[in-house]
Amino acid sequence: MKMSQNTPDKEDQSSTNKKNISLPISRVRLIMKSSPDVSSINQDALFLTTKATELFVQHLAVASFNNGPGKATNSLSYTDLANTAEEMETFHFLTGELGCRLYRPAGTVMFSASSSLRWCVLL
Amino acid sequence: MDGDSSTTDASQLGISGEFVASGQYVFQSQDDDGEENLNDHDDGGIKENFREQDIYLPIANVARIMKNAVPQTGKIAKDAKECVQECVSEFISFITSEASERCHQEKRKTINGEDILFAMSTLGFDMYVEPLKLYLQKFREAMKGEKGIPGVPGGDGLGDELTEDNFTNPLPAGIITADGQQQNVMVYTTSYQQVQPHTTRPDDTFLGGNLLQCPPKRLRLCCRSPPCSRSSFHDKALPLNTWPDDL
Numbered sequence: 206m207k208m209s210q211n212t213p214d215k216e217d218q219s220s221t222n223k224k225n226i227s228l229p230i231s232r233v234r235l236i237m238k239s240s241p242d243v244s245s246i247n248q249d250a251l252f253l254t255t256k257a258t259e260l261f262v263q264h265l266a267v268a269s270f271n272n273g274p275g276k277a278t279n280s281l282s283y284t285d286l287a288n289t290a291e292e293m294e295t296f297h298f299l300t301g302e303l304g305c306r307l308y309r310p311a312g313t314v315m316f317s318a319s320s321s322l323r324w325c326v327l328l
Numbered sequence: 329m330d331g332d333s334s335t336t337d338a339s340q341l342g343i344s345g346e347f348v349a350s351g352q353y354v355f356q357s358q359d360d361d362g363e364e365n366l367n368d369h370d371d372g373g374i375k376e377n378f379r380e381q382d383i384y385l386p387i388a389n390v391a392r393i394m395k396n397a398v399p400q401t402g403k404i405a406k407d408a409k410e411c412v413q414e415c416v417s418e419f420i421s422f423i424t425s426e427a428s429e430r431c432h433q434e435k436r437k438t439i440n441g442e443d444i445l446f447a448m449s450t451l452g453f454d455m456y457v458e459p460l461k462l463y464l465q466k467f468r469e470a471m472k473g474e475k476g477i478p479g480v481p482g483g484d485g486l487g488d489e490l491t492e493d494n495f496t497n498p499l500p501a502g503i504i505t506a507d508g509q510q511q512n513v514m515v516y517t518t519s520y521q522q523v524q525p526h527t528t529r530p531d532d533t534f535l536g537g538n539l540l541q542c543p544p545k546r547l548r549l550c551c552r553s554p555p556c557s558r559s560s561f562h563d564k565a566l567p568l569n570t571w572p573d574d575l
Contacts, residue, residue, distance in 0.1 A: 225463060228389050236383045236417050237424045237439075242432065249441030249464060250427070254420060256463045257448060260456050261419050262390055262412060263397040269408075270398045280403040281394070286411050295452045298422050299415050 230255050268293060384413045423447050 233255045237246055266281065272292065273285030290299040391409045398404065426447035427439050441464060445457050 225466060227393060228385055232383070232385055233420060236385075236420045239383055240421050240424045240428060243424060243428050243439065245438045247438050247440040249468075250439045250444045252467050253441050253444045253460050253464060254423060256460055256467075257423065257444070257453070257456050258385070258416055258420060259393055260459065261453070262393040262416060265412060265415065266394040266397040266404075270402060279399065279401055280405065281398060281408050282405045283407040283411050286408055286415070290415075298451075299418060 226252070226255055226259075228255050228259055233258060265289070265296065268296070384417050387413050390416060422451065423453075426451055 230251055234246060234251055237243060237251070237254060265286070269285040269289040270281045272289045273282070290296040387409055390413050391404065394404055394409065394412060395402075423444060424439070424447075427443035430443050430446060431437070431439050445460065448454060448456050448460075
């Protein structure tokens with residue numbers, strides 16, 4: 206069985222390095238299209254989102270690493286991430302995502318709905 | 329600019345798994361073969377078969393970016409990697425829905441780069457905007473370099489005329505189309521009277537010549553499995569519109 210997709214791999218890698226991407230664009234597009242009411246996505250938008258995602262991963266990793274006790278232990282754990290999401294406003298949208306696994310102090314409830322972009326904290 | 333996202337390879341739709349190669353810029357959804365396939369799905373209507381929260385970027389790529397970001401000797405817990413993987417999908421959806429909303433407000437159908445950048449500033453990621461503009465510039469230059477002379481279409485791979493002589497030779501893969509994306513397609517013909525290039529699926533195993541032995545009635549089956557050897561149908565003119573339904 207011939208798989209033509211494999212042959213230009215080397216070309217892809219060298220050209221991809223020029224474009225500075227280390228995440229699969231096709232997968233990013235899939236995720237974008239899973240949002241409601243998204244009909245089509247411009248090439249630039251796709252690239253920007255992919256690149257922004259890389260920046261986001263770096264940003265989140267570094268912020269969490271520096272923020273939590275992990276800095277002392279030189280490791281990054283789940284709780285570091287969860288704490289960072291709660292403490293930094295930029296990452297508040299993640300609290301719903303992270304929340305289901307995080308033990309909450311009594312009396313605090315958080316949720317977020319990503320598609321409606323609303324979140325609230327009830328005390 | 330956004331084409332049909334249907335994929336022809338089942339393994340491309342795997343959810344997680346080890347994906348170590350750099351991102352490929354391809355027209356059809358394509359990922360490394362090493363991915364695992366966690367969900368059942370059809371070839372068409374991919375979107376409908378996955379719940380939004382199930383689509384993640386490959387954890388190997390995400391983990392690699394994280395690793396490069398923290399100090400060299402730092403360790404990253406496995407659940408932290410998985411967590412970031414999910415957060416990333418959340419982030420993409422977050423940005424996309426904001427950009428999409430703006431798009432609709434302005435009565436446009438295609439989300440463009442400006443929408444994405446605007447969404448980021450609105451949502452508190454304005455620190456990304458300037459670096460992203462620079463990256464976009466580099467990206468455009470890289471794309472232009474691939475196309476050759478700017479403004480010249482990169483070639484319309486699927487529109488090439490094929491003759492009988494091409495029958496035995498598949499067209500080369502990696503055809504670059506006008507919008508700069510690389511299409512990895514194998515183009516086969518299934519008729520020697522008139523040719524219609526089409527994108528094939530990886531399990532099409534017949535290559536030229538063999539087709540002549542396929543009876544017209546069973547043409548569809550022969551497209552998918554090793555060709556049958558019914559030479560009695562050899563000389564019959566094949567009907568032209570005998571493509572499998574799902575192509």
